[in-house]
Amino acid sequence: MSKKYEKLANEILAYIGGTANIDDVYHCQTRLRFKLKDESKANKEALEKLDGVAKVIINGGVFQVVIGPHVKSVFEEIEKNVEPKSGKTEKIEAKINEKKSILGSVVDFVTGAFQPIIPALSGAGMIKALLALLVVFNLISKTSQTYTILNFFADGVFYFLPILLAFTEAQKLKCNPILAVSVACIMLHPTWGALVAKKEAVNFFGVIPFTLTTYTSSVIPIILVVLVQSYVEKWLEKYIPEAVKLVFVPMLTFLIMGTLALSILGPIGSVLGNYLAVFFTFLSTNASWAPAVIIGTFLPIMVMFGIHNGVAPLGVMQMSNLGYDSIFGPGALCSNIAQGTAAFVVSLRTKDSKTKELATTAGITGLMGITEPALYGVNLPKKYPLIASMIGGGFGGLYAGLTHTHRFATGSSGLPAVLLYIGDNTMQFLYNIIIALVISCVVTAVLTYILSLKYEKINETIEETAEIKTEVKNSTITSPLKGKVVPLSEVKDEAFASEAMGKGIAIEPSEGKVVSPFNGKVVSLFPTKHAIGLLSDDGVEMLIHVGLNTVDLKGKYFEAHVKQDQNIIKGQTLLTFNLEKIREEGYVTQVPIIITNTHEYSEVVSNCSGDIDYSDELLALKI
Known part of the structure; x- marks a missing residue:
């Protein structure tokens, strides 16, 4: 799915009042159609000023944002943030038929639990970095009260990490977050800590043994507990009478989950956590280079498939167990710096002004740790900078791994994150990560430059060829309809009538058939078959939109006789539709015929009026 329209989609979402203001969203051939909870929250004027928005129309309770031929790509980006209600039946069937991989399910679950707490972890991490700097430069001592206070400012997040995870995991599993947090509080209660410290056997009701384990700063125990609690809670909600549910569901949840947490689930999670700690220790001692090399090399691929969200929490777990992260942080930082460097080199090598501007901006954001603009806007489309950055990130990660470089707090993976590598009363790790980043930069820059000598020439040739192929000519267009x-x-639609989509003409049909007005190709065919986009051999780009708002018929009364990307000849039947039935449903049946590349012509005129047949001249286009 293309990332090209991500910025536009995010701006549209902001100006319509945010995702919380959306009741439903769908799209037709030319426009996004929003059903808003409160239209007064939408900024129509700001929307119309966006580069990529042709017009905004409010009609019949539907907030319409006219995009043009690229509406599907923009909608795909909108859909990532909003769950449309339209097409509910099809989506349910798709979900039933979809077989989600085990890996995909695990990644989705872990991501849902960890992503919301990243800001808290980052804030705590930066305080740790500040504290380390103050100590290294002898501004405070480790025995001072200031050190102690700043330390627990940062440690608070990690100490109560089970509570944060309980809340986010409960949201993911759709159970009560407050009850989940309350169970986590049982596990972290000071009285339980005191019982563990006494090292005397604890038996609940004298029968159920509780394993003496502390759960502060732990991860796996609470994940297991909330997972089980989601099923217990739903079972209680189902069988307890409504009149007493408010009292007995929480009470029984605490009794059941408190017992399970301290007797079975918590200890199991603790054992798994201990094994994980052993694994992390083994990696740090015997294969310290491996994680950093793998992450440094393949992070862009992981980002594309969302796998990085499942790997990043391993660094958090390692830090929770050992006090540092060598699994994700060093490799991610090397990879991101390599991505930004590759984009910068492209900005120097490309001759395309738009690419140069995008690559420069993406390079800056990449160095700051936000690589999506560089990855999706520059490196992935051009391919060669992506390959160069993966190699450069891998070499930087190799150095970081071999020198056992690790960070002492979590945070962003950009240049500011180098401060996270100050710790253990030494600057050694800071120096090593800087060297690793220099290696990543140099290797990436050299490889990107060398590859650009070949591939930028190829790109220029392709662009020149494309310009030749898309050269427009003077054209005469015959009518695709009779009427x-x-x-x-x-036309009774402002987007068409105002020529926001382009110049053209409309026909009130007398027959339910659309034929091709020229030789060319079908470039877009909407699934509901009410609209079709064509490209002639002479470079004419045309949109034929049968009726107004007929997208709401969802294909009813329409039939397509061609497919997308199919070559067509003049007079060939493209679409048929039941004209009378559409009118009976109350729809306006005017058919706008728009030249969507109007800007490439000096004149788009029509000298016809009255009745017209399929073979009659409709439009004359002059360059």
């Missing part, structure tokens, strides 16, 4: 000519200004 009565209607000036575009009289």
